[in-house]
Amino acid sequence: MSDPRLTPDPALASQSRAAQVAVPVADLCRRPDGPRDRQVLFGEQVTVLHEASGWAYVQAEKDGYCGYVLQSTLGTPRNATHRVCVPATHAYVSADLKSPDLLSLSYGARVTVRAETKDFAETPQGHIPRGHLAPIDSHEEDPAQIAALFLGTPYLWGGNSRWGIDCSGLVQAALLACGIPCPGDSDQQEKTVGAPVSGAYQRNDLLFWKGHVALVVDGETMIHANAHAMAVSYENIADAIARIEAGGDGRVTAHRRPGV
Template identity: 60%
Template sequence: MSDTPVIAAPIADLCRAPDGPRDRQLLMGEGVTVLRIQDGWAEVTAARDGYHGYLRESALTTGAPTHRISARATHLYPKPDFKTPERLSLSHGARLTVLSTGARFAETPQGHVPLAHLSPLESVEADPVSVAELYLGTPYLWGGNSTFGVDCSGLVQAGCLACAIPCPGDSGPQEGALGTPLPEDAPLQRGDLLFWKGHVAWVADAETLLHANAHHMAVAYEPITYAIARIDAQGDGPVTARKRLKGKP
């Protein structure tokens, strides 16, 4: 596999314009198509979903990742020894090129990572909600895409992509692209999605949501009936769609 443009930093903000507001984030090793570079800014589209934006040119390198971080987070060490000071921290979903493996660590160009925190890129998770549950307690961050800060659509995308389900980056396009509509009287089940204008949540079970939200300022569980009433009362309106991912019974 030939080297392609990828993210060099642990997390890179994908901005609406050079020096503009953050729309989303990209993680180390994620691929991009570079459209142009000017004045230290790169105009790119993200390989994972086609999201368009601008990031610092210094956040780019080239590489051919082979593995992803499948744990909530991990550390990179200068040596295969967890007692050495770590070089940096990486979120779930970051991608790395494994050069060699030892008994407990994998060597990468950036340093050594615990083998227990890695999965091959081609590996596929079975349950997107289980992936999203890795983010429990993560602080809410508008436009966030990591276990250091995430928003509602970032949490949904993390679960979907780990399960090889194509997923846009924002909740509006997610409502149109993901799953099939459920009748109002259909019982909800784990893995369903509830949408509001500007918000999305996983169904963890028939009575509970899992979502990144500004009410808790974190990824949290919340009773479905309470969340629906709360969101409506705060002025954000009713549920706009109930969806079931394809392949679910």
């Protein structure tokens, strides 16, 4: 049976047009007015497959995830030139940090730079500090370092942004930034990212439980977005394994290594 998260519903695929997320973050819902499954960020591309009653049924370009977003959150696609490479940033009215801010953007948001000054990049949304942007085709090298940018971010089920993120959203943000393909949900990640390994933990290994995933920082420490702390936090691996099992959520189901 096909996964409806990744396979468009043929009964709804009445059109196919490109669009772009035009708000800082948009909920990708299971059904119109339904629960949030994931989120898509400013500048991310989607294919609109169906539209009705103010909702658009879309498939996200970054991971193929299907769901509903409000039509009002979508705009005309632009060719992005840069991505936000810091936890969050602002777009300002002018190339002046004291000018009014127009828009807040999370890590991973995609923008189109039209011109640059010494300190700012001009985009259709306003002026963004140059140091907060990286070329769209550039890749980071250390997923755990990217995950650490989200330390303290509030836990949010289905979240993908600096304002709220969940375990699989954190892992996806970290891996995609490093050019490693990664689906949106932890069960999908457990099946497709890297390969199973055993033995000592290495930096950037992934540990899975039923419905949860964490990223290894070193042989004793992991980082994860978790409901225990209600935030992205570091935790001792042995302590976390014992705590999660004692809480009734079972043992580690997989230990995988991206890039293997």
